[in-house]
Structures are given as structure tokens and as C-alpha cells.
Amino acid sequence: xxxxxxxxxxxxxxxxxxxxxxxxxxxxxxxxxxxxxxxxxxxxxxxxxxxxxxxxxxxxxxxxxxxxxxxxxxxxxxxxxxxxxxxxxxxxxxxxxxxxxxxxxxxxxxxxxxxxxxxxxxxxxxxxxxxxxxxxxxxxxxxxxxxxxxxxxxxxxxxxxxxxxxxxxxxxxxxxxxxxxxxxxxxxxxxxxxxxxxxxxxxxxxxxxxxxxxxxxxxxxxxxxxxxxxxxxxxx
Ligand SMILES: [Zn+2]
Numbered sequence: 001x002x003x004x005x006x007x008x009x010x011x012x013x014x015x016x017x018x019x020x021x022x023x024x025x026x027x028x029x030x031x032x033x034x035x036x037x038x039x040x041x042x043x044x045x046x047x048x049x050x051x052x053x054x055x056x057x058x059x060x061x062x063x064x065x066x067x068x069x070x071x072x073x074x075x076x077x078x079x080x081x082x083x084x085x086x087x088x089x090x091x092x093x094x095x096x097x098x099x100x101x102x103x104x105x106x107x108x109x110x111x112x113x114x115x116x117x118x119x120x121x122x123x124x125x126x127x128x129x130x131x132x133x134x135x136x137x138x139x140x141x142x143x144x145x146x147x148x149x150x151x152x153x154x155x156x157x158x159x160x161x162x163x164x165x166x167x168x169x170x171x172x173x174x175x176x177x178x179x180x181x182x183x184x185x186x187x188x189x190x191x192x193x194x195x196x197x198x199x200x201x202x203x204x205x206x207x208x209x210x211x212x213x214x215x216x217x218x219x220x221x222x223x224x225x226x227x228x229x230x231x232x233x234x235x236x
Pocket of ligand 1: 026141151153
């Protein structure tokens with residue numbers, strides 16, 4: 001079933017000037033809690049910002065502020081080559097909070113599926129290097145670095161791999177520890193423990209624990225793999 005797109009046009013858009021779309025970029029709105037309030041913000045030309053669509057907790061529905069043929073204004077230097085979605089969420093959300101919004105995650109997945117199908121873009125997470133270097137796929141605003149505006153959304157606990165699994169038509173069930181296999185761990189001179197983990201699909205994740213610490217960087221007790229940082233794709 002096609003995603004219902006409620007039109008709320010924003011004046012904050014412009015021509016791609018011939019650039020081809022190669023990126024889907026996910027953001028958190030950091031304020032607006034509904035697609036309507038986000039649309040209201042984007043409807044003011046003084047906002048000088050927009051996004052193609054927004055997602056909240058409504059079933060199979062997004063707000064559409066800019067059509068994909070035009071450029072939305074949300075990730076600086078990458079606007080010409082990107083279509084973008086704002087999640088009505090906060091980058092500070094932990095995984096439990098994200099999981100309280102299954103419709104929002106499903107809407108995000110459905111949008112990814114539709115845009116990737118339209119542009120022939122693979123439903124794959126890009127590394128920052130790939131996203132900034134001409135790769136075709138899905139990324140978060142944080143993957144675009146300084147030239148993308150230097151933002152950190154969608155935050156460390158956004159369940160990117162779960163959303164991509166749903167976008168591919170798979171089960172929304174979160175990954176379990178059995179879906180991962182530790183491949184390397186090393187301690188440096190300062191006593192920092194570095195761990196690299198490979199997922200079944202070949203993606204490599206990284207986390208570390210400072211000497212004397214008991215929390216994994218980017219993770220939380222009891223969440224194990226949930227907070228790992230995307231590191232790099234494994235060599236094919
Ligand atoms: Zn953003």
C-alpha cells in the first residue's frame with residue numbers, strides 16, 4: 001500500500017539545477033511532534049528551512065513539504081543530491097523511546113522503500129565517507145559532516161538497521177545478539193578496549209570502553225549491540 005502523503009507545501013525550496021539524487025537523508029526535527037506542526041514551521045519563508053517529508057505516529061502517512069524533483073533546504077551542501085525526511089523525534093531518544101513509535105519507524109521505512117525504488121538507489125546504510133564521497137544509499141544527517149551542516153541527528157540510538165530491514169520488506173523485529181559476531185577486540189596503551197562486531201549482513205560496527213569505565217561508548221547497560229556506531233562495510 002502506497003504511503004499517504006499529505007501535501008503541506010513549503011516555500012523554502014529551489015531547483016536541483018540538474019543534479020541527480022543519490023542520497024536519502026534522515027533527520028530528527030528536534031521540536032515538532034507532529035507532521036502538521038512541522039509543516040506549519042516550514043510554511044513560513046522566514047524559517048529558511050524545509051525537508052521533503054516528515055513522519056510522526058500516524059499510520060502509513062507522512063507530511064510532504066517539498067516534492068522530490070525540487071531541492072529541500074535541510075543539509076547544506078548536500079541539498080542538491082538528497083531527498084530528506086524529518087522524524088518528529090529527538091536525537092536524544094534512547095532505543096526504548098524509539099520503539100514506542102513503531103508507526104513512525106514504519107513510515108520512515110515505507111518512505112525509504114518508495115524513494116529508493118523511484119531512484120534505483122540501494123536500501124543500504126552508507127558510511128560517512130560513502131555519503132560524503134558520492135555513494136548511493138541511505139544515511140543520517142550526522143553522516144554528512146561539516147559540509148552537511150555539522151549536525152548529529154538522528155542520534156546514537158536511532159535503530160537504522162531495523163528501519164532498513166523493514167524498508168526491504170523484512171520483519172521489524174530488532175536484531176538480537178545472535179545476529180552479530182564479534183570479530184576483533186583490542187586494548188590500547190591507555191587501557192581503552194576497542195571492539196569491532198560484524199553483523200550478518202556484513203556491516204561492521206564499532207564500540208569502545210575507556211579504562212575503568214563500565215559503559216560502552218554509544219551504548220547502555222542492557223542494550224548491548226543497540227548503541228554501536230556504524231563503522232564501515234566489510235570488504236565484499
Ligand atoms: Zn538534520
